[in-house]
Amino acid sequence: MAQEASSSTSSKTISLKTGDGEIFEIEASAAKQMKTVQRLIDDLGDDITIPLHNVFSKELPKIIEYYKKDITGEITKDFEAEFVKDLNDDEVKVLFLAANYLDANKLFEFLSQNIADRLESKSVEYVRKYFGVENDFTPEEESKLREERAWSFRGIKEDE
Amino acid sequence: MGSNGVAIDDTEAQTLAEETDVISTLHESILGLILSFVPIIDAVSTSVLSRRWIEVWTSLSTLKFDDSLLFYGKKMQKEQFVNFAEKVLLHFTNSSIEIFSLCLTSHQYDASQVSEWISFILERRVQKLHIQYSDKLFLSSKSLFRCNSLIELTLQMRCTLSLPVSVRLTNLQKLNISGIKFASDSSTYSRDITLSFPHLKVFEARGCEWSTMQNISLQVPSLERFSIAIWNHHSNESCKYGTIKVYSQRLTDFSYEGDLEQDIVLCDSSSIHNASVVIVIDEDKKDRIEILGFHAHNLLRQIDEVERLKLLFYKVLRHAKDFFINLPIFGSLAYLQLNEVTGEALLQLLHNSPILNTLVLLNGVANLQKDVLASAMVPHCFLSSFKVFQFKGFNANEHDLCLVKFMLANAATLEKMMIYPAFGLRYSDIDIGKVKEQILSLPKCSSFCVVEFSDIASS
Numbered sequence: 001m002a003q004e005a006s007s008s009t010s011s012k013t014i015s016l017k018t019g020d021g022e023i024f025e026i027e028a029s030a031a032k033q034m035k036t037v038q039r040l041i042d043d044l045g046d047d048i049t050i051p052l053h054n055v056f057s058k059e060l061p062k063i064i065e066y067y068k069k070d071i072t073g074e075i076t077k078d079f080e081a082e083f084v085k086d087l088n089d090d091e092v093k094v095l096f097l098a099a100n101y102l103d104a105n106k107l108f109e110f111l112s113q114n115i116a117d118r119l120e121s122k123s124v125e126y127v128r129k130y131f132g133v134e135n136d137f138t139p140e141e142e143s144k145l146r147e148e149r150a151w152s153f154r155g156i157k158e159d160e
Numbered sequence: 161m162g163s164n165g166v167a168i169d170d171t172e173a174q175t176l177a178e179e180t181d182v183i184s185t186l187h188e189s190i191l192g193l194i195l196s197f198v199p200i201i202d203a204v205s206t207s208v209l210s211r212r213w214i215e216v217w218t219s220l221s222t223l224k225f226d227d228s229l230l231f232y233g234k235k236m237q238k239e240q241f242v243n244f245a246e247k248v249l250l251h252f253t254n255s256s257i258e259i260f261s262l263c264l265t266s267h268q269y270d271a272s273q274v275s276e277w278i279s280f281i282l283e284r285r286v287q288k289l290h291i292q293y294s295d296k297l298f299l300s301s302k303s304l305f306r307c308n309s310l311i312e313l314t315l316q317m318r319c320t321l322s323l324p325v326s327v328r329l330t331n332l333q334k335l336n337i338s339g340i341k342f343a344s345d346s347s348t349y350s351r352d353i354t355l356s357f358p359h360l361k362v363f364e365a366r367g368c369e370w371s372t373m374q375n376i377s378l379q380v381p382s383l384e385r386f387s388i389a390i391w392n393h394h395s396n397e398s399c400k401y402g403t404i405k406v407y408s409q410r411l412t413d414f415s416y417e418g419d420l421e422q423d424i425v426l427c428d429s430s431s432i433h434n435a436s437v438v439i440v441i442d443e444d445k446k447d448r449i450e451i452l453g454f455h456a457h458n459l460l461r462q463i464d465e466v467e468r469l470k471l472l473f474y475k476v477l478r479h480a481k482d483f484f485i486n487l488p489i490f491g492s493l494a495y496l497q498l499n500e501v502t503g504e505a506l507l508q509l510l511h512n513s514p515i516l517n518t519l520v521l522l523n524g525v526a527n528l529q530k531d532v533l534a535s536a537m538v539p540h541c542f543l544s545s546f547k548v549f550q551f552k553g554f555n556a557n558e559h560d561l562c563l564v565k566f567m568l569a570n571a572a573t574l575e576k577m578m579i580y581p582a583f584g585l586r587y588s589d590i591d592i593g594k595v596k597e598q599i600l601s602l603p604k605c606s607s608f609c610v611v612e613f614s615d616i617a618s619s
Contacts, residue, residue, distance in 0.1 A: 093187065096190060100193065109197075112193065112194040113194075115190070115197075116197035119198065119202065120199065120202060124209060127191075127206070130187075131188050131191045132187045132188055133213065134210060135209070135210055136210050136212075137208075137211065142208060145207065146208055149207055149208060151240075151244055151247055152204035152205045
């Protein structure tokens with residue numbers, strides 16, 4: 001692909017190795033947007049392959065795709081909608097965790113909003129399952145609490 | 161967790177279980193991370209997830225109340241909404257709020273109640289405050305001006321704020337206000353009122369009333385964009401408004417919309433690149449037209465170094481002659497957009513813009529006398545820099561054709577003339593095809609000038 005001809009860092013590529021052993025290349029300017037990666041580069045140098053134990057080959061290409069668009073300033077609402085269109089709730093959660101680990105702020109905020117949007121009318125049970133929250137209330141405790149907080153429920157959608 | 165359908169043995173199963181434990185705690189923490197992106201009503205309902213979660217939402221740093229939010233498929237009733245807001249604020253434990261937004265568009269509320277909510281927030285070191293309400297509110301000026309944590313402030317509501325002699329908000333970067341009436345504390349009639357916002361980058365005030373007897377001094381050294389719209393419809397001679405003085409060093413964008421009844425003084429306008437001046441004067445002010453012309457001149461003189469200028473006049477056309485006497489020279493002006501001007505005014509502007517590159521006329525010219533043009537000197541920009549002319553709202557009448565003829569005959573460096581027929585033209589009995597032919601056959605001073613006609617009527 002065409003390389004940016006500006007400063008020496010922007011045309012450089014960094015090698016990233018996922019937790020499952022695959023290697024991907026990203027531009028140094030994209031790496032800068034992921035603070036964890038940048039920290040590793042600062043510690044280990046930019047010539048060696050940076051190991052990312054908690055990111056896997058399923059997610060990293062998508063993240064790289066996002067930041068490739070970001071450095072050329074091409075991230076639009078349409079692009080973001082397209083980006084998450086085919087991801088199911090679990091896939092977006094894994095991507096979010098990866099963005100969190102990589103300290104990739106822009107992607108993190110975008111995915112936060114997307115997850116929040118997806119949960120908008122989901123039931124309490126769904127939310128528990130989604131985040132792995134164990135229900136440690138007794139049935140009586142729970143119904144009492146729900147009654148007390150009735151003012152904050154806005155219509156529960158049946159789980160699909 | 162997603163499985164790949166492969167059978168696993170005991171040791172693998174144990175590792176998988178351990179991993180799942182780690183992953184599930186991780187996932188639970190995601191909820192905390194995204195909670196501020198979730199509508200408040202859903203965030204509150206996380207309290208029934210598990211024991212751990214009962215109180216988590218109360219320490220959110222973002223609170224957004226919107227009374228148009230759907231509740232069981234419909235908008236909340238007013239009482240429900242008030243009850244909801246009160247309960248949330250009652251349980252709220254965070255001592256500082258990053259973002260508070262209050263959008264009340266569905267109902268009318270008891271002003272004192274809403275004011276209590278706002279006071280509550282102002283006491284919590286709020287950084288970004290956004291209030292939108294179409295009716296009257298009371299807001300404690302004291303608590304507002306003491307809230308030094310404010311970074312962004314948006315107030316779109318009707319209320320009166322009383323200004324003390326000195327206001328200083330050291331963190332404020334963006335200010336957007338509309339519908340606010342500023343009055344002064346009665347004890348301070350003699351001194352200027354100073355509003356000091358050392359880090360303010362954007363100032364936008366629309367439809368506010370600055371009805372203080374004193375001058376208002378805006379100390380805004382970091383300001384980049386200043387935009388004000390003031391109409392003082394009820395002004396009478398005895399009520400003189402103070403001058404608004406803007407002290408900035410980095411201002412690049414200036415926008416004024418109003419009736420010129422209140423003076424704006426820019427104490428350092430050398431860095432302004434773009435300016436937009438929209439003057440709206442009612443018919444009944446024609447006896448004041450000379451004074452207002454003087455005010456207009458004062459305003460334009462301050463922005464005479466801009467590179468791009470949008471200058472629009474409404475309702476002053478009939479008396480416009482006086483405005484254009486003593487126009488300043490716009491020595492750096494490359495782009496000029498006008499809506500309605502007389503031929504004389506347009507000529508004067510062209511003469512005063514020696515390096516003009518592009519001229520955009522939104523509604524053609526009114527009252528262009530042929531003899532005025534015939535005897536007119538060719539403006540300097542016609543011989544050096546004038547390249548693009550966009551004629552929008554072209555009516556194919558005598559004035560418009562006269563102007564087009566004058567341009568083509570004298571603009572030696574003109575490269576492109578775009579003519580956009582006015583909307584009504586297609587319904588008139590003027591033969592547009594013939595007009596086009598006529599124009600294309602006019603003598604052209606610039607041999608490389610292209611004349612194009614847009615088929616779509618544009619504003």
